[in-house]
Amino acid sequence: MTRAYAGWQADAVTDTSPPPTDHPTVTGPVTVLTDGVVTLRAHSVDDADAITEQSNDPESLRWTTVPRPYSREDALGWVEHNLAAWADPRATRSWAIEWTDETGAARYGGTIDLRPGAAPSAGELGFGLHPDARGRGLMSRAVRLVVGHAFSTPVWGAPVGRVHWRAVVGNWGSRRAAWAAGFTFHGTIPGGHPDPEGGPVALDTWTGSIAPGDPLSARTPWLAPPPVAGERVQLRPWRLADVEAIEPRDDPEHWMPPRSILRPETFAAWLLTRQERMSEGTAVDWCVADRETDRALGSVTLFSRGGPIGDTAELGYQFFPSARGRGAAKEAARLAVAHALAPVAEGGLGVRRLVGETAADNEASNAVLRSVGFVPFGREHAVDRVAGGGWGDGLHWELLPPGATD
Template sequence: MSTETGPAPELTDGIVTLRAHTALDADAIVTQSLDPQSQRWTTVPRGYTRVQALTWVQENAAAWQDPRGKRSWAIEWVDGSGQSRLAGTIDLRPGASVTVGELGFGLHPDARGHGVMARAVRLVCRYGFDTGGWGRPLTRIHWRAIVGNWGSRRTAWACGFTMHGTIPESHPDPDGGPTALDTWTGSVAAGDPLRAGTPWYAAPVTEADGIRLRPWRASDIDAIEPRDDDPTHWMPGRSVLRRETFATWRLQREERMAEGTAVEWCVADAQTDRALGGVVLFNRQGPIDDVAELGYQLFPSARGRGVASTAARLAIAHALRPVAEGGLGLRRLVAETAADNAASNGVLRGCGFREFGREHAVDELADGSWGDGLHWELLP
């Protein structure tokens, strides 16, 4: 197959059209480049000008003449008023070989929230897998974004990209700082369906008996209290809520929901909305299918007044509620506790869980001895 050179081929799905950039796009390119979100997540030059936009348009056209050049398209979209306008830019960049590409994209602020970019990504991926760009059809297309760029990650997820993890210190700081930023990375292969392959969960707000379950917020750090016990006896140390690790803890919980492996709630006082602890439904092995594990933890001042029981019941109700009614539609719930954790065991019994197994000498105690662990299940 010959190397792809020439003007950018037009691609369309009937709603979104990808075409070559022109000088008429310059003003919209400037608006997009000066947008705070564009500047936060990309290395677009600060103080971007129309002259820079026109130069960039020319460079994009010239790159199509280069056998190993970047393949860029303007994204054209018909907005709600029926006006055709520039919605952003998308490109394929040469990867590790002529059969591998790297995807890049940016959306104009006026086009966000309409599913435009997911359509554009699917068009480019199909073009890459069918035609290529550098002489042969592609076998894999990679995606990367600065950690925290949830809009970009959601687009990649919606288009079937598999997430491969986080690469530490792998992207220059867009603001020119001395510290490199972490990036998420993912890819899609030829033959993969270009649609989400796993759920992306959210933490729906629900409340009862003065307790509210809601998403975690950055400001909840102010409510976190020092523990008055050894929490690592009751749960993995990395799961314990601490002020000094809360930002990382919260990011990891958001990532788990984006991967479909958990639903994480903040347990809050319904009257004051102050955080009291957390409750979670999760799967240790991968995306939640028809079974999930229940977990919870409370700050010391919230204990002894039924908060954990109410929070657990709310989470259980969401887990067992049919999917058609907004729940997870699970077949079975499980839980694990230390045998000597009387409070947690009481919560589970009160919620209808039954003990079905005991593991001996699995929990190391502070004095160096080993305690037993209990396994619980709940069937609707």
């Protein structure tokens, strides 16, 4: 029969036919799901070689706790276990992901599990793709199929009202599949997962979930920093190797929020935070690099303090001491502003209004904003604690291009 959920259609078929005699025994009915592109079916001994390849793939080893090394015998035992679990009314439901390649051949693409949660009303997803199937949008399709099935079937004897997702922090492929399927991200759990490499320190995990009635599509945009070339500088994504270019700051501490300052010892965490914000649609962060040498000079960002960037975005920037006084900040700000104001159809953010905040005594930063068309619209008195005692004022700026108030 056909079941539809939130605009996505899944054909759910209960397959009770006996398996071939050379396959492990299926001891319970297997629910087959398909959207016409991806098919979720029972695992088969014929999948064993591909499962072994996937489980020994570096990306799989990086993010999962599969046996190391992983043998074909491991795969066969795992297939047997998954098939037998269909007979247990409280067990994990595990599907093989099947897709059709460019030659028209049906291929094993990976595995997706729906695992029992804290109660029959909750489930948890687990999934992984074979290297040949990655980058094709297959996993988000598989996730939608399983979630739609969970919310339309009492999988463990009761209606499922919440499906959870977790992944080790940094597993962007897993996060993107959950994002595309409509999951809401709830935050990071410190020390929530064993180190797949067997290290003594538990790893942080991202967590998210979805409920019946939630759309099975992305809830927020996933922003990215497109490369932008200027005359003297270029805007590009940050790289971990850029840590070598970071220089100590030599300006007053009240000019920059402490957590935003680029420092070698905190750069990895600083970059991760900005990548997370872009995945939530709340920021676009660029490395500003020298056009000729590609050496990092500083950063420029467009962000929102209250959810995904929409009508308004805020401009921020910081530059290393050796990059100042040569027009790099003004050019980078001009390039970022142009991207913010460009229509979405042209690859921009399509914002109507830009804002900014500076310390009133930061003349260099104020000059950057003036150079790209910002004007001050407010002053906060005694808002910044300054060195040596006392308080400094803060300025609020805005840029309204022609027609923004029409």
